[in-house]
Amino acid sequence: MNTVLKASAVLLALVLGASDAVAQTPVKIGVLSDMSGPYSDFSGPGSLEAAKLAIEDFNAGSKKLSVELVSGDAQNKTDIAGAIARRWIDAESVDMIIDIPTSGIALGLAGLVKDRNKVLIATTAGTSELTGKSCTPNTLHWTWDTWSNSHGTAEAIVRNGGKRWYFLTADYTFGTTMEKEAGDVVKANGGAVLGSVRHPLAAMDFSSFLMQAQASKAEIIGLANGGTDTINAIKTAGEFGIVAGGQKLVGLVLFINDIHALGLKAANGLMLTTAYYWDLNDKTRTFAERFAKRNNGKVPSMSQAGTYSATLAYLRAVEKVGHAKDGAAVVAAMRDAGTFDDPLFGRTAVRVDGRVVHDMYLVEVKKPEESKKPFDYYKVVATIPADRAFRPLADGNCPLAQ
Structure with a gap:
């Protein structure tokens, strides 16, 4: 049994x-x-x-x-x-x-x-x-998205005196959308867009593009690109002495990986908008x-x-x-x-x-001496609450929202 x-x-x-x-x-x-x-x-x-x-x-x-x-x-x-x-x-x-x-x-x-x-x-x-x-x-x-980052960063820069902009833009949907949305924010806050130049994805040489941006005499060169394109543009701008000459670079979409690749010596002072920071x-x-x-x-x-x-x-x-x-x-x-x-x-x-x-966060990249541990790269300047961080529902023209 x-x-x-x-x-x-x-x-x-x-x-x-x-x-x-x-x-x-x-x-x-x-x-x-x-x-x-x-x-x-x-x-x-x-x-x-x-x-x-x-x-x-x-x-x-x-x-x-x-x-x-x-x-x-x-x-x-x-x-x-x-x-x-x-x-x-x-x-x-x-x-x-x-x-x-x-x-x-x-x-x-x-x-x-x-x-x-x-x-x-x-x-x-x-x-x-x-x-x-x-x-x-x-x-x-x-x-x-392009709205959250263009508004968060561009609005802060313009309100702090960066009124005259020129855009270095990746020539596809993301870049052109980012340029338009950031440009609208600049103009809505009393600034001016002096022009733009577009480059292909994964461009090998940014010299000619940055020469045009430099010649514009804009106070702010907005980088409407991402990844290695942003990194290479910032490095080339350093070689051209653009920042030393008084113009400021603003990365509209920067990731912590980009800051790591650039190093704090090259990236400190950059302001950007991010949805997440590890610390x-x-x-x-x-x-x-x-x-x-x-x-x-x-x-x-x-x-x-x-x-x-x-x-x-x-x-x-x-x-x-x-x-x-x-x-x-x-x-x-x-x-x-x-x-x-x-x-x-x-x-x-x-x-x-x-x-x-x-929520989204407006952050500033630290100076080398301010960083106390690996990837300790950001100072949180402001928290952008969820209801302001993204485009209002009524403004998007989504058929599902009508």
């Missing part, structure tokens, strides 16, 4: 175990990023690691989902990104695509994801059009320490922090909905969650246009 009971218990355990395994809901996430190009340092492999950390943290508290993660290198080309996304969605059952390296790619994929009823979460691409005329029920814009509080510091151990000692950029937070919030919404197949329903669940306490961004909410809102 004991033998029979033991056998029955073993069989029951096996059956229950099998039931648990079957009960797990499959979810597949694709990190589509710049894995080796000009934006790879602040997104790329680090964003992939951030997504892994989010999945691990979610699984630590829930066993209801079976989460698979894949990654792809978009190479900052819309055709390559589109091909990867279509293969993922149509042949490999990917439910959500995250990171997205450039604005053009994000805008191109938004329609595809809507048509397939999946989810797109942009944590690196900047264009505010994602939550404007191009908004969809399936797209979320996490972390930052803000105990939660941001704890995450940064975990992340750095798996990312060659580097702390997370705001985009990488956004990938972590967005992945975690997405998985919680899938768990609530019960499956990942209806992307619009999952996004609606994220929106309906109301204001929540995000571990890295604090009080956070998802608007109907897909804009994720939270």
